[in-house]
Amino acid sequence: EKGKIAKTFWGKAWCENLESYCDYENRLPRGRTYVRNGSVIDLQIAPGVISALVSGSALYRVTITVKQVEQVAWKTLKNECAGRVGSLIDLLQGKLSPQVMEIITRRETGLFPKPSEIGLDCSCPDWAGMCKHIAATLYGVGARLDESPELLFALRGADHLELVTAATESVTAGVSAPRDSFATLNGENLEEIFGIEIEPRPSSKPAIPRKNTSQRKRLG
Incomplete structure (x- = not known):
């Protein structure tokens, strides 16, 4: 859909959940233009934390902490x-x-975090609880979940x-x-x-060296 930041169920659900909270509904729109323009750089999602660099009048660092489930x-x-x-x-x-x-x-x-489970921080001079750089980063997460929905589980430690x-x-x-x-x-x-790639889990058993077949005795 033209103009939509997120395209799949996972990304749309993330964005809609954020917009459903009155704490955020008036602040989030400021970030839409930023994320559509590609201003969110180096977005990283790890257990309990989201980080990004956002390009505005300068380059600002955004850190969002999320309480694990x-x-x-x-x-x-x-x-x-x-x-x-x-x-x-x-x-x-x-x-x-x-x-x-x-x-x-x-x-x-x-699994979506509530506002009370989210901590917001940006290096910009805007002292508002949620600046446009933070809003853009949150929307950027929605776009990322389109590609990698398993990151929602990783973010919440599940x-x-x-x-x-x-x-x-x-x-x-x-x-x-x-x-x-x-x-x-x-x-x-x-x-x-899940529409994802799952890395094989490392084996807990020690590797057993293979015998050199060239030295096997011939039978008969």
Whole structure:
């Protein structure tokens, strides 16, 4: 859609959630032009922190801290998603259902942070609680989630693989389904579900050197 900062469900939901809070609704519009003009530079999203350089009359550094999700809240989210059998059928078909996505992005109880969980700081001389550089950075996160939705989970300190694991365990424990359908829910399937690339986890077992086959004795 022309003029939209975010294009996919994840990015749009992030922006809409921010705009739904009265603390932000009058301040966010100042950042839209900045992010559309490409003024947000070097946007980084890590567990508990968002950082960026924003080009204005000078180059300003923005740092946004985000409280990581409480373990109790994360467990509740996982349980709620796992209890929806219909949504897990979609999950096994290679996509997250609207029900699961709604749970994850729900205001107040989902993974999106509330204003009280967000700390804002900018090196610019504007002493407003949210300057246009901070607003632009927050919108920039929405655009980034279009490409990498797993960053939402990383930002809040939640492992998205746990969500899929909980969903799978719930179904295998309480619903009759072909065992093979769950066995195929591997890393490649998860990449399709979330639209992301998952790095292989390093093996905890020490590497075993391969024998030199050139020195094997010939049989017979």
